[in-house]
Amino acid sequence: MSATFLLAFYTDVLGITAAAAGTLFLVARIWDAINDPIMGGIADKVFSKRVKNAKDQGKVIEKFRPYLLKGSWPVIIAAILMFIAPKGLDGTQKLIWAYATYILWGMTYTFINIPYGGLAAVMTQDTAERSKLSVSRGLGGLIGAMVTRIVVPLLLVQFSDNEAKGYLITMIVFGGITFLSYLYSYFNVKENIVIQGDTNAKFKFSDIFSVILKNRPFLAVSLASVAMLTGLLIQGSMNIYYFRENLDALELMALTGLTAIIPMLFVSVIVPKLVKNYGVKKTSWVSSLISALIFALLFFLPTSPWIYLGGTLIASVFMMIPNMIVWGMVSDCIDYNQYLSGTRQEGSIYGIYSFVRKMGQAFAGFFSGIGLSIVGYIAGADMQTTGTLLGIKFLTIGVPAIAMFIAFIAYYFIWNLTPEKQKEVIDTINNSNNNKGDLND
Template sequence: MVTARLKPANKKLKKFNEIESPKLKFKEKLAYGFGDLGNGLMFDMGQIYLLLFYTDILGIPSAVGGLVFLVAKFFDAFVDTGVGTLVDNQKNFSKRGKFRPFILYGSVPLEILTVLIFISPDISETGKIIWAFGTYLLLNAAYSVVNIPYGSLSASMTINADDRTQLSVFRNLGSQGAMFISGIVIIPLVSLFPNHAIGYPIAVGILAIAGVTLHMLCYKGVKERHTIERPQVKGLRRKAFFNLLKNRPFIILAIYTLLTITALFLQQGAQLYYYKNVLGFDNLIGIVSTLNFIVLMPALFLTTFLSKKVGKKMTAVIGVSGFIIFQIVNFSLFSEQIVLFLIFNTIAQLFLVIPNTVTWAFIADVVEYGQWQSGLRSEGIIYASYSFTRKISQGLAGFIPGMALTIIGYVPNAAQTPDTIFGLKILFFVVPAVICLVAVILFFIAYPLTDQKHKQIVKELALREEL
C-alpha cells in the first residue's frame, strides 16, 4: 500500500523538479534546431527563388506567379487545420512518439516536391500554369505535414521555461542559418550550368538532400516526454476550436505575431526599393544580409540572458521596443548616410531577432494554459492556428508594399521624385515601427501569462496528473 501511494507522489515530484530545473542537454537542443534548418533548406527555396524561376525560367506571367503564392496561403488554412486535428486526434501512437513520426515519414515527400517545383516541363503555357499551381500547393501540404508536428514537438520535450527558451533559440538559429546558406549557395550553383532550367533543380536538390539528413538527425536526437492521448469523444474537434477562442494568451499572442511578422516581412519587401532608389546601391542586400547574420549569435545569447533575468514576456517587450527606437533614430538622422544607416539598421535587426526567437517558447506555454483551462491538450490545433496567423502576415506584407508603391507614385526604372523618396523612407522605417508599437503596447498590457504563472499552471497539471 505504501508503494502504491509513493509512486504517484514520486512521479509528481519528478515533474516538479523538471519545472524548476532545466533538463535538456545541448545535443538535444541542437538536434531540435537541425529540424528547422532542414525545413529551411527545403521550403524556403520556394519562398526565396520560386517567383523568379516562374517568370524567367518556367515562363509564366508574373501576376500568375504571384497568384500561385496567394492561393497557397488560403489553401494552407484548410491543410494546417486538418494536419493539426490529425496530430491531436491520434490514438495508440507508437514508441516513436506523437510528433516525431511525421518528421520521419514526411521528410522525403517534402524533398521530392521541393525539387519538382523547380522543374520546367516542355508544355503549353496553360499546362505550365497548372503545373505551377499543382506542385506548389502539394509542397505547402507536405510542409504542413512536417512543420506543424515539428512546431508542436517542443511542448512535449520539456515543461521547463528556460529549456523552452533555449529550444526557441536553437530553432531560430536553424531558420536563420537556412536563409543564409540558401542565400549564398543557390545562385553560384545554378550558374555552374549553362541551362538554368537544369541548374535550379540540381542546386535545390542538393540542399533538399541536406535538409532530409538534418530532419533525420532531429528525429533521432529529440525525445518526447509529455505526450497525451486525447480521449475519443464525439464533438471533440469542435470543442478544441471553441477552447482556442477562449484561450486569451493565444489570442493576444496571435494578434501580436500578426503585427510583428507583418512589420518584419513588410520591411523585407520594401528594402530593395529603398536601397536602390534612396541609397543608390542595388546590391546592398548582400551586405545587409551578412551583417544581420553576424549579429544573430549575439542576439540569441542576449535573448537567453534576458529571458532568465526578466522572463519571456518582458524579453519580447524589450526586443520590439529596441527595434522601434533604432528604426526611428535611423529614419530621423541617417536615412541617406549609408555607413551610419548600416550600423543602426543592424542594431535594429539585432533587437528584432529577440521577440522572433522567444515567440516559439510562448506557443508551448499557451498549450499548457489551454489544457489547464479546459482539460483538453491541443498542441496540433494551437500550432496550426498560429502557423496560419504567420502566413496571413506574409500575405499582408506582400500586399501592403504593392499598394504603397502605387500611392507614393513609384515609377519602375526611373528617377524618383522627392515625394516618392520620402514615401519610400516612410514605408521602410516608419510603417514597420508604428505596427510594432501597436503590437508591443497590446502585448505588454494584455498578455497575461508570465513565466511565474506558467510555472504554477504546470505544477497544477502535474498534480492533476495531466502531464
Template sequence: MSSITEKLKVKEKVGYALGDTAANLIFQTMVMFQLAFYTDTFGISAAAAGTLLVIVRVWDAIFDPIMGIVADKTNTKWGKFRPWILWTAVPFGIMGFLTFVTPDLSVSGKLIYAYVTYIVLMMVYSANNLPYSALSGVMTGDLAERTSLSSYRFVFAMVAQLVIQGLALPMVSYFGQGNSAQGYQYTMAIFSALAVVLFIITFSTTKERIQPDPAQKASVKEHFRDLTKNGAWIAMFVLTLILFITLAMRGSVIFYYFRYYINVENYESLFSWFNVLGTTSTIIGIFFSKSLAMKFGKRNVFIAGLFGTALFCALFIFFPPTAIALIFTAEMLRQFVYGFTIPLLWAMMADVADYSEWKNKRRATGIIFSAIVFALKAGLGFGGAITGYILSLYGYVPNVDQSSDALNGIVMTMSLFPAATFAICAICLFFYPITKNLEIQITDELTERRKSYATA
C-alpha cells in the same frame, strides 16, 4: 526527476534545432527571393504574384486546422508529432525544388504551375512544420528548458538564413551563368536535398515526453471553443499574423532596395553582406534571450525587442543610397534587438498550450499550434502579396531603372511600413495574460496533475 521536467541533453537540442535549419533552407528562400523570382525570373507580374500569395492562404485556412486535428489524433510508437517530420521530409524537399523551377510554358501556363507548386508546398510545410513546432511543447515541461530549446532552434535557423543570404545569389549566378532560371533550379536542388537529410536527423534524435491525460475526452468542437476563450492564444495568433506579414514584406523588398535604390554595380555583394552581418547580429541577440527572459519575463522582453526593432526600422527612411555604413549599422542594431524575441514566440506558444490545459483540463497541442502555423503562413503570403501590390501601386517595372515614385515605394516598404507593424505587434502583447509568476504557477500545478498518468 520526472521525465516531463527533465533537462534535455545538448544532442537532443541540436537534433531538434536541425529541423528548423532544414525548413529554413526553403522558408528563407521564399521570404527573400520568391517575389523577385516570380517577377524577374519566372515571368509574372508583381500584382499577379501578390494575388497568388493571397489566394493560397484561403486553402491554408482550411487545411491547417485539419492538420492540427490529425496531428493530435496521431498515435504511433514514435509519438504524435515526430513521425510527421519523417513522413514529410522527402515531399518537402521535392516541392521546395519544384517551386523554383521555371517551366517552358505560356504566361497562363506558368501561372497555373506556380499556383499548383506553391499550394502543394504550403500543404507539405504545414504537415511538417506544425508537428515540428508542437514537438517543442511535449519534449519537456520545464520552462527554462523550453526557452533553451527555442534558443537552439533559432540559432540553427539563423545558420540556414546565413547560408541563404550569403550563398543563394552567388550560387544562382554560378550555376546559371547568366540564366537565372537554371541557377535557381540547381541551387534549390542542393538546398532541398540537404533539408531532407536534416529532417531525418531531427526525427532520429528527439523524444516526446508529455502526453495528454489518457482519460481526456473532448471533441474537436470543444477544443476550438477553448481557443476562442483563450486570451493568450488570441494575442499570440494576432501577433504572429502581423509579425510574419512584416517579416515577409520587409524581407522580400530588401533585394529590390539594393538592386534599384542603392543601385551600384556590386549590389549583389552588398546585398549578401547586409544580410549576413544582420543575421550574425540576430544570432548574438538570441544568446541573450534566455537570460533576459528568466530575469524580466518572456512577455516583457518580447515587447522591448519589438519596439526596438520598430525604431531601427524607421531610421531607414532617412538614409540616402550612398550612406552604406549607416544602412549596415542600423540593420545590425535592428537585428540584434530583434534577436531577443525570436526564441520567445514558440516558447510562449508552448506556454499557451499549458495554459489551455491548466484552465480547461484538456490538452490539444496540435490544434493550438496549427492555428499559429496558419498565422505564420498567412503572414508570409500576405506580406509578400502586400509588397507586390505596393510595388505595383508605386509603378514598379521589372529589370529597368525605377521612377522616383517606385523608389519611394521601395524605401517606405523598407522603413516606415514595417516600423508601424512591428509596433502593433508589441501592442498585442499587452493583451497576453501569462506573466512570469503565472507561468511558474501553471508549471507547478500541471506537473502535479501529470504525475498520476505520466510515465518516466
C-alpha cells in the same frame, strides 16, 4: 531553396509572368494557411486514438516525432517536382503545373512542419528550455538560409547553358541534405512529457476564434507575430527601392545581410539568459519597445546609407529577441489552453498559430505592392517625387516602427503569463495528469 529561388525559376525557366507567379504565391499561401490548423487537428486526433488504445498509460506515447519520418520523403519529392519544367506545355498548362506542384509541396510541408513545430511543447515544460529550443530553431533556419544563398548560385553557374537542368540537380542535392536532416532529428529528438489518460479534444475550425478570444497569451503572440512579420517583410521588400531611389547606393544593399546575421548570432547567445532572469513577458515587451523607438528615431534622422545600416543593425538586435523566443511562447500558450479548458491540443493550437502567421505573410506581400502604388512610385523613372521618396522611407522604416510598437502593446498589455503564473499553470496541469493516472490504475 524552395522559397528563395522559386520565383526566378518560374519566370526564367518555366516561363510564367511575375504577376502570375505572385498571384500563385498569394492563393497557395492562403490555402496553405487553412491547411495548418486542419493538420494540427489531425495530429491531435491520431494521438488521442493512440492514447485510448495504449495499455500502459504511464509511458511516453510519442505524438509528433513519428511525422519527421513519415513526412520527410513526400515533402522532398514534392519539392523536386516544383523544379521540373516539362517541355511542350502552353501558357495555361504551365500555370496548372505550377499551381499543382506548389500546392502539393505546401501540403506535404504542412504535414511535417506542424508536428515539428509542436515538438517543443512535448519535449519540456521549462520556459527557459523552450526558449533555448526556439533559439536553436531560429539559428538553424538562419544557417540553412545562408548556405542556400551562397551555394545555390554557385551550383547554378555550373549549368548556365541549361538552367532547367541546373535548378533540378540543385534541388535534388538540397533535397537529399534535407532528408538526412529530418532523419537526424527523428533519431535524436525525444518526447519527454508523459500523457496520463486522454487529454485531447476533437478540433473544430471554429476553435480558431475560440482560442484567439479566450487564450490571452495566444492572442498576444498572434497579434505580435503578425505585426512583426508585416514589418519585417515590408521592410525586406522595400530595401531595394530605398537603397536605389532614396540612398542612391544600391551596391551597399548587400550589407543588409549583416544586419540580419549579426543580430541573430548575438541574440542566440543572450536570449536564454534574458528569459531565465526576466521571463518571456518582460524580455519581449522591453525589446519590442526599444526596437520601435530606434526605428522611429531612424525615420527622423538624415537620409544616409550608413545611418540606415547602423540603425537597422541595432534595431534588429532588439527586434530579433521576441522573434527568436516566439516558438517557445506558443508552447506556453498550449499549456495555458490546457489550464483553461482541461484539454491538451498541441497540434491544433500550433496549427492555428501557423495559420495566423501565414495569413499575415500572404497579405504583407500583397500590401508591399499596394504601398508602392499608394506612394506614387513610377517604375523606371529617372527620379521619384519628394512625396514618393518620403513614402518609400515610411514603408521601409516607419512601418517596422509601428509594427514593433504593436508588438510591445501585445506583450505588455495582453500577455498575462508571468513566471509565477506560468508555475501555477504547470503545477495545475501536472496535478490534473496525475489524478487521471490514478483513475486509470
